Amino acid sequence: MRIIVDVMGGDNAPEELVKGAVNAAKLYSAEYTMVGDADAIADVAKKNGLDLSSFEIVDAKGVVEMTDDPITVIRKKTDSSMVVGLKMLADDKGDAFVSTGNTGALFTGATLIVRRLKGLKRGGIGALLPLSTPVLLLDSGANVTVTPEYLEDFAMMGTVYMKKTFGIENPRVGLLNNGSEECKGTELQINTYKLLSQNENINFVGNIEANKVPFDACDVLVTDGFSGNILLKSIEGVGKLMLGSMKGLFYKSAMTKVAGLMVKKHVGALKKKFDPAEHGGAPLLGFKKPVIKAHGNSKAKAFENAIRQAHGFASSGVTEDIAAAALEIREKRMAAGVEESAE
Amino acid sequence: MRIIVDVMGGDNAPEELVKGAVNAAKLYSAEYTMVGDADAIADVAKKNGLDLSSFEIVDAKGVVEMTDDPITVIRKKTDSSMVVGLKMLADDKGDAFVSTGNTGALFTGATLIVRRLKGLKRGGIGALLPLSTPVLLLDSGANVTVTPEYLEDFAMMGTVYMKKTFGIENPRVGLLNNGSEECKGTELQINTYKLLSQNENINFVGNIEANKVPFDACDVLVTDGFSGNILLKSIEGVGKLMLGSMKGLFYKSAMTKVAGLMVKKHVGALKKKFDPAEHGGAPLLGFKKPVIKAHGNSKAKAFENAIRQAHGFASSGVTEDIAAAALEIREKRMAAGVEESAE
Numbered sequence: 001m002r003i004i005v006d007v008m009g010g011d012n013a014p015e016e017l018v019k020g021a022v023n024a025a026k027l028y029s030a031e032y033t034m035v036g037d038a039d040a041i042a043d044v045a046k047k048n049g050l051d052l053s054s055f056e057i058v059d060a061k062g063v064v065e066m067t068d069d070p071i072t073v074i075r076k077k078t079d080s081s082m083v084v085g086l087k088m089l090a091d092d093k094g095d096a097f098v099s100t101g102n103t104g105a106l107f108t109g110a111t112l113i114v115r116r117l118k119g120l121k122r123g124g125i126g127a128l129l130p131l132s133t134p135v136l137l138l139d140s141g142a143n144v145t146v147t148p149e150y151l152e153d154f155a156m157m158g159t160v161y162m163k164k165t166f167g168i169e170n171p172r173v174g175l176l177n178n179g180s181e182e183c184k185g186t187e188l189q190i191n192t193y194k195l196l197s198q199n200e201n202i203n204f205v206g207n208i209e210a211n212k213v214p215f216d217a218c219d220v221l222v223t224d225g226f227s228g229n230i231l232l233k234s235i236e237g238v239g240k241l242m243l244g245s246m247k248g249l250f251y252k253s254a255m256t257k258v259a260g261l262m263v264k265k266h267v268g269a270l271k272k273k274f275d276p277a278e279h280g281g282a283p284l285l286g287f288k289k290p291v292i293k294a295h296g297n298s299k300a301k302a303f304e305n306a307i308r309q310a311h312g313f314a315s316s317g318v319t320e321d322i323a324a325a326a327l328e329i330r331e332k333r334m335a336a337g338v339e340e341s342a343e
Numbered sequence: 344m345r346i347i348v349d350v351m352g353g354d355n356a357p358e359e360l361v362k363g364a365v366n367a368a369k370l371y372s373a374e375y376t377m378v379g380d381a382d383a384i385a386d387v388a389k390k391n392g393l394d395l396s397s398f399e400i401v402d403a404k405g406v407v408e409m410t411d412d413p414i415t416v417i418r419k420k421t422d423s424s425m426v427v428g429l430k431m432l433a434d435d436k437g438d439a440f441v442s443t444g445n446t447g448a449l450f451t452g453a454t455l456i457v458r459r460l461k462g463l464k465r466g467g468i469g470a471l472l473p474l475s476t477p478v479l480l481l482d483s484g485a486n487v488t489v490t491p492e493y494l495e496d497f498a499m500m501g502t503v504y505m506k507k508t509f510g511i512e513n514p515r516v517g518l519l520n521n522g523s524e525e526c527k528g529t530e531l532q533i534n535t536y537k538l539l540s541q542n543e544n545i546n547f548v549g550n551i552e553a554n555k556v557p558f559d560a561c562d563v564l565v566t567d568g569f570s571g572n573i574l575l576k577s578i579e580g581v582g583k584l585m586l587g588s589m590k591g592l593f594y595k596s597a598m599t600k601v602a603g604l605m606v607k608k609h610v611g612a613l614k615k616k617f618d619p620a621e622h623g624g625a626p627l628l629g630f631k632k633p634v635i636k637a638h639g640n641s642k643a644k645a646f647e648n649a650i651r652q653a654h655g656f657a658s659s660g661v662t663e664d665i666a667a668a669a670l671e672i673r674e675k676r677m678a679a680g681v682e683e684s685a686e
Binding site for chain 2: 131132178186210212213214229231235240243245246255258260262274
């Protein structure tokens, strides 16, 4: 297995990303390719005394900026580390790709370069919510408008991912909604509820309200990318606010400062628990090869975690299982007259 | 001014609600009517030594359950404290109504009994988000599908409410979206962005991402009721999870328990700060008379806060200003050919 890592892009490239990749290579047995500015990579190695002899280094001078338009990036910035890496992945020069770059560009690149699995109309971006237990949110922002069929596909992909990479026997799938009753939500949720209830390959546990999400209500949560993005970012924002308020708590007086020192270690652990970067990256699902989006603010440890995730994604047969299930769902829909024709 | 309070419904009726109403009556000068089971109210007064002589008591034996269907409640449960109270409000026997009951039924009742202000197609339920600064979220769940015009109406209503009841000079209005750029979101957000940008009576500050909401990004946040519900409930859920984790922090060892005692007072204050019930109730906007929905789990203090809010709502001229602004927007739309005819 070969993992391709894009060490440019994000807030801490290339130094933290190169360090993270070197650490990951020691822990997760595979061959590794680093794509990025070769001179900058060599500088980082020299400065930090890192041995890159086991890495294949592919020079790519261009960098995708966070403000770049996705389609333009993929079509025009062909010398960027992201596009070079995605092309290598598509050309079977690697088995997984990890990047901290622009999410929209990475998703568009996965669609146009790596390509979707046969039978799927859309790929999705899963996000592992930083909660007490891991919850895979699908879609987390790539598809702002969806159909019940897309959500059924997301439910299937999320089921495979959580089963294969987290070892969850029969992952519980929930539908994000504004109430628990079957009749809740817009037409999208009402129709999706029916589809998921009828799909015997999905362990559908019903509608999940946002206040129940943090308390182990399901393993996979499906929704449109708009609501998914609202949920993901509000969890992030409230987490940040609360951690800040908690810190402030210990600055009230000399006594509270002492108390702060007494629990410092545990506050640090709590902070880590709710830090999205600590949970690794976001898997792009529904494509012919595994792609992981690492957080833009990833430091070495977070990038190492994202590479661990890519390793698990590529070695566990997720893609193969999604490919098989996608064809099965497609056939079922054609038989029911939902899909007009094969793509 | 007379405030009508529904002391039935919710988790702690009637005892906590009667207590809250008695406290509120001492603080906020007005006449008060209590609607509910008169025998139960008398029992509570006797048990707690409360003087209800200044209250008008209206006996209503029926109670609206949380699981009741809204339309059925309003049409059939005419002896319920909620319906009796709403009818009194509509018949000018009071100037504001407060209830902890079923949100859907209260909203439907406001629509069918109290009725909308002329020129508005929809009323909305505002929620004051329990964050570092008050943010009025509109809609918080009543209207799962909306149009850009509804959101423009919500922006106007929220502006009036925050100006009149919080004294904010020129409230900043944000549009909840999955990115800050003008092109983000679905067709709804893109078209709403245009409308709000062009409305010179609204201080539109652009798209607001959910992770920015907790950090004083705007005073009024408009969105459809589906996303609004997701945002509101995820803030609630994550807040609960974090407060629980924080508490757990102090149970790690003898030393952390001591630390817990040292900051106990401040943890309590923090808990209060993020408790939705402490922020009072949710104003129903766009109706001919003020209606406040208090939290179903309200205890005396929270119910007292909701009554304080109803007092401010009724005495500040919010309804009159919304009525005038609604007619103005309506005229503008008719001139532009957006509205076909007057209702």
